[in-house]
Amino acid sequence: MFVSKPPFETLDDQHRLSRMDYEEFDPTDYSVVVKLRGNLPRAWKWEIYRACRCGPLQSSPVFFESMAVAAKEGKKALARLLAKVKHAA
Numbered sequence: 001m002f003v004s005k006p007p008f009e010t011l012d013d014q015h016r017l018s019r020m021d022y023e024e025f026d027p028t029d030y031s032v033v034v035k036l037r038g039n040l041p042r043a044w045k046w047e048i049y050r051a052c053r054c055g056p057l058q059s060s061p062v063f064f065e066s067m068a069v070a071a072k073e074g075k076k077a078l079a080r081l082l083a084k085v086k087h088a089a
Contacts, residue, residue, distance in 0.1 A: 027082050030057075032074035038063040046074025048081060057081070 029051040037045045042063035047056035064070035
């Protein structure tokens with residue numbers, strides 16, 4: 001009977017994986033998109049996407065009165081997310 005070792009069985013394997021994840025982290029893979037999702041006067045939401053993903057990673061919990069305000073708040077949320085992802089990597 002053949003028994004394969006589970007992936008990332010050793011600490012060295014885990015360390016190699018975490019180092020690889022950090023090296024592959026690219027902040028340019030993330031973007032903010034502002035969409036008209038609600039009813040006026042507060043109809044705008046931001047959504048954060050990552051390349052090669054079909055749905056948003058995050059979206060604003062509230063609606064904004066203008067596209068500009070939603071974009072500004074979305075950029076702040078993206079900066080927080082990137083800091084969190086980079087710190088975890």
